[in-house]
Amino acid sequence: MQKIVFQLNGHSVEALVEPHWTLLEFLRDHLELTGTKEGCGGGECGACTVLVDKKAVNSCLFPVLETEGCEIITIEGLMTPEGGLHPLQQAFINHGAVQCGFCSPGMLLSAKALLDENPHPTEEEIRLALAGNFCRCTGYTQIIEAVQSLGAYEVKEVSVMPRGEE
């Protein structure tokens, strides 16, 4: 096993990992952060999307040893400092963008990566940013509307909270 040190949802983490683990299995099976989902395991569905140094990546294909020194945000890191919902999560609820919820963690993080870089995206830009996140339930319209609703005004920077801390 090898030691890695990285930032996870705003908190410094030190862990022992096997070199052949993917980031996804490390998060789910060893850190028990099960918000990130495995859909296809092959980098095609986006259910495993997490943010590494502000960039959306498929954690099912990301070697765990490459997280050394990185800043990782998972869906668990999206809540406000008071423990409330991120504006994106509230928008998804308001617009009916969640049905079974399996794609939602990945969708939310891809949307966050987009809005952090481009606060007022066009519909086309939203579609391109979310093209790697598949949803079998909603037909995507409500998801796109939810993201658009946040583009309509300035999104305040929220600091992320590690799990289990006030």
Added chain:
Amino acid sequence: MHSFEYLKPTSLDEAISLIESHGETAKFIAGGTDVITKIKEKKMSPHYLISLRHLPDLAGIQRDSEGILHLGALTTHRMLERSALIQKHYPALFDAVQNIGSVQVRNVATIGGNICNAVPSADGVIPLLTLGAHLTLVGPKGKRSLPLKSFFLGPGQTLMDHGEILTEFFIPPLLPQTSGAYIKHTRREAMELPILGVGMGLSLADDLKTCLKVRIGLGVAAPTPIRALQAEEYLTGKEVNTETLTEVGRLAAKETRMRDSIRGQAWYRREMVGVLINRLGMISLERITGTKK
């Protein structure tokens, strides 16, 4: 997943000495979107993965004072997609990389990896062929450069020796009045491998009508990505219009070695070569002259 050691050399020399000592049990890994997928599908089972991510100066997009474009092999498709230089001056490459996989894939997957994976459909390869790209390999026996068009031997097979690392592409200076385009013919808008991929790099004479030089690249048209050399020769020196482009398309289709594939039968894809070449010609003219055709 099959277990392996994951090594992170910090210099080319260290990477090469690692692969020499581990031999066939080791494989290089860049972004990993192809390598990890293959390991999961049990298409490869290396005991050692040697990461190229921490080798310095292998990622970057830079045009030197002579006009030669240097693309580091570790440059991600996302970096290429976001580059103003690529969008403006190498639009065929932009057309291709912005539709490879998804944002998640492009953030991690590298142009070098795309070429080394060497599938006949490789979207990264075709526009580089239309730009006359060369590549540099560094290995135990030293450094060598090759033209990209000679690099492929068959599906997934290249001229690379086992211990070699692809370090960069270089693209010769663009002639004036040059542009190009790439069309990825797909069933869906995104997250799709091409039914057919066609690219064109076109340079016009000062009259803005006559073709001075053209390169045409085709993907999923043969066991490797190919150039349509006879079609290119035909167009050189002629006016670029619908009539000549139709003949270019006909000649290019004859140069393909298509077989029926899971994403489209050979007869259909041969027909589409002509259709796409006509469109590529019009788009390239439009991009060079700045006027709608």
